[in-house]
Amino acid sequence: MPDAPQELDCSIAATLEIIGDRWSLLILRDAFRGVHRFSAFQEDLGIAKNLLSDRLRRLVEHDVLERVRYQDRPVRYEYRLTAKGADLSPALISLMRWGDRWYAEGGPPTVLIHDHCGTPLIQEVSCPTCDEAVSPRHIRSRKPGVDV
Template sequence: MALPRTYESQNCSIARSLEVVGDRWTMLVVRSAFEGVRRFDDFQDVLGVARNVLTDRLTRLCDEGIMRRVPYQERPERHEYRLTRKGVELWPTMMTLLMWGDRHYAPDGPPVVVGHRGCPGALTDRFTCDACGAPLGPTDVEPRPGPGA
């Protein structure tokens, strides 16, 4: 028996959230946005995703209020895609998923370490810096090559 593709009948916040972000390409678009990618062609270059799939995911993320389109050029009209507050709220989820993947699927160590910007420390599972103890959020960190890079 096949699982349904939507979860409208389930009174479950996990199921409802997965309806929006439970797709590989959607999560990778959000990850790239946290890394500073904003333009369609740059998302496509970084991800290697088909244009129609990327268009679909960006449209859905905008429709859901996770990202917004911001014009940066008039002729021809071009837009950047930026995370909204709702999108930025996905950061702890993304970091938890990254740490879980590092523990279970990175036998040579993490390919990327989330470092504390301006400090030699790194993000802990409590969202603090392991060196100075400061609480960390998405604007406080930077990706650094890890041992599994």
């Protein structure tokens, strides 16, 4: 895997250069769930320790996780989401929703709810002008500066 996103004209490719391997997104999913320590990631995911070590280092280098000292004697560190890492939550939600829709039998394994009212949440693409949800068939893409 390359070390950093190159000059790419595609943000999807740039993103995948950082979290587009078999483990990184699962590590981040665990971090969202409240898993923070090396041994906890390792036990929960069943990932090899050397790979976990490598992936955590990568994610810290790219400022997606931060390594935080949580104990002094002995010195021990844990891994917590940065703002940049937390900003991946829509991506994880999207992937979860797709799995829910196409693979979960008998309802999704996990439901996201609004902490204020307990309502199950929905994720959608919406148009601020028309003030409505937009289905994929009505989405076009455009390169800025290029008229279509």
